[in-house]
Amino acid sequence: MSYNKIEKSIARFLEDYPFIKRISKKYYQLFQYFLNKPKKNFSSKLKMKKISFENEESFFGYYDKSPVNLDNTFVLFLSVNFSTKEKPKKDKSIKIFLYNLKEDFFIKIADVFSYNWQQACKLQWIDNETFIFNNFDKKSSKYISLIYKIKKNEAFLKKENSFPIYDSFENFALSLNFNALFLYAKDYSYKNLNIKKISYKNDGIFKIDFGTGNYNLILSMEEIIKFNFKSSFEKAKHYVNHIMISPNGDKYIFLHRWIKNGIKKDRLILGFLENKDLKILSDNEMVSHCFWKNNNEIIAYLRNDKKIDNYFIINLRKNKISNFSKNKFFINIGDGHPNIYKNKMVFDTYPNKSRMQELFIYDFENDNVEKIAEFFESLEFYEETRCDLHPRFSYDGKYIFIDSVHSGKRNLYILERF
Secondary structure (H helix, E strand, C coil): CCCCHHHHHHHHHHHHCHHHHHHHHHHHHHHHHHHCCCCCCEEECCEEEEECCCCCEEECCCCCCCCECCCCCEEEEEEECCCCCCCCCCCCCEEEEEEECCCCEEEEEEEECCCCCCCCCCCEEEECCEEEEEEEECCCCEEEEEEEEEECCEEEEEEEECCCCCEEECCEEEECCHHHHHHHCHHHCCCCCCCCCCCCCCCEEEEEECCCCCEEEEEEHHHHHHCCCCHHHCCCEEEEEEEEECCCCCEEEEEEEEEECCEEEEEEEEEECCCCCEEEEECCCCEEEEEEEECCEEEEEEECCCCCEEEEEEECCCCEEECCCCCHHHHCCCCCCCEEECCEEEEECCCCCCCEEEEEEEECCCCEEEEEEEEECCCCCCHHHCCCCCCEECCCCCEEEEEECCCCCCEEEEEECC
């Protein structure tokens, strides 16, 4: 947010020159940091607590899932006994733990070999006592997903699925080809398989049935490419990312991304689970982070028809993208990660010139924005090892969870609202 219009215009221009942008961006950020060093590494209006073991690092993952279960008893997190300034390695595992928030004790769940620093192993709650995550099965050399059930302060393996998950809903999950992410999106990939090539016919979006553990391809990459085909698709590399199932479970959104001459472009697509119907929601070649506000509205950071990059609200019934706020705060806002509880939206920013990541709460009813915290991110955490705050509400809105490296280590923090 501290970058001006000229700086942002230059950044937009350099989108067509990704290598130059990558190098110049880092050194410009370093230069600005030395000019604007912060006086402290964090500040918060809310009471904060770190969830971690001493001398270890901890985190949860992406902004679309809450670490805590429905009744605020157990918090899921990952513990790391090496520096997360390193890129993830297939021979270094991390550990999943449950933390009892009410009685203050830990339960070890499993060692995990398939993970990244942005989304971890897609660890997520299915219901108040059941959770799921991905892992790598060394015997079969395959990515799998494991469902665990909590009983009397212990967790037991309930089901093993022969396919990894991305987003889950009650008795099923949707997923994508993690091998494609290994080729085209290292930040979100797993490193266990050294894949060289994928087939668009067998790639795409998959559905996993928790009852049987079976999976099937419901939408191929071939079908996605053919849908509203664009000339820029020719000779490009295509993949799917960021699948999000709607709150009622009958539809989903995903990003179709393609890379051509090193330039990445995106479009946001809506899919329906009862059939193969698809609908383009945004097609101006830049879509970033989204969140379901309800079954018929989506908050998304995207580029609209006027070539403006900002948060917008997508109304599925009206088939319309529009501003959701009149607050001048959003005129010059940068990208972030939105998470919504009822009429409140918590969202973060990428580091400003002082390398401070800011945390805000927006009220949809009174159109007010409040800054609640800020956290320092050193340039030692960068690109694949970066640590976005990824704020997430608890299911009752009482807590906000973030990942932060303001202490020099990656850790999961809980912020108490009331």
